[in-house]
Amino acid sequence: MNEITNTPAEAAQLADLTFKLLANCQEKEARLAEQHGLTQAEFRCLRLFGTEESSNNKQIAKRMNLSPSRLTRIIDGLVRKDYLIREIDSNDRRNMKVTLSKQGVLIVQQLNNAYINIHREILTDIDEVQHKPLITAMTHLLSALEKWIAKDIS
Amino acid sequence: MNEITNTPAEAAQLADLTFKLLANCQEKEARLAEQHGLTQAEFRCLRLFGTEESSNNKQIAKRMNLSPSRLTRIIDGLVRKDYLIREIDSNDRRNMKVTLSKQGVLIVQQLNNAYINIHREILTDIDEVQHKPLITAMTHLLSALEKWIAKDIS
DNA sequence: ATCAATTATTTGCTACACGCAAAAATCAAC
């Protein structure tokens, strides 16, 4: 059991901040996805896919923290929209080799640019000397959060 | 049109951070909700409800950024679980007056404590001198994000 | 006082998000 000694006020503030931040980030992602005719799941899949060569269903599912069956259907949608190509892996015919199509590569680039632009815009609204502290602080928060989540699979 | 002058590297880092933070916070909320036998929507509703006296369907929907019809069903669930009481407002019989039950008050307290405890735990994992900068930075980020979202209803 | 417009809630319908369990196909090992 960890000893917890910091002031509760700070924890309460942080709780409130992450709660509100979560809602706003969700909204932000939903908007961006919609602007590109994608569902949120498809958006996340493409973004996580990134420039990765190719992968099979199960690997992507694991990285996205989703069930393989869910992934099948997300990829269904992206194949229907001609962003992904799904073909049987000739080495192991149980696997589906999933690859970005030409259009897929294109939209991933667009998506990344748009996503980064949003954050560039957001940064213009924050005092420049705060930028590095913000990124440092959030990096710490993220790793602490990841640790908490990993731990709590009790 | 705003001029955008900051370094793209920072924007890309921030994009990556908020993307990952979103996924992790979602996971965190889902866990907490599940531990209390609530769906995520119910969790958010109760948390937003907080210690507020009472409210009607539409007001809650507006605050939660959901449609009134969606709210009807979320409240349905919370009434079935005996956390909320729904009765006709005698002043205006079109309104439903929604109030926390005794059990409701209790679980909201539990929920808040648990939520704050998580963040207290997370803070123990971050250098103490970083706490205030973290909160300051995230407050700025949140207000910048809120501004971006409000603006972009173009 | 009555009737039309407005407002709040609910219900039916639809679409997406997600996981579990069973089925189908393939591989691996004996």
Place this chain on the structure above:
DNA sequence: GTTGATTTTTGCGTGTAGCAAATAATTGAT
């Protein structure tokens, strides 16, 4: 070659969410 493990897919149930129509109540104009 049969058995067991692995990958994907399909069916089904549940949760999330909004829109449009139906219902009920209020308000306002005549």
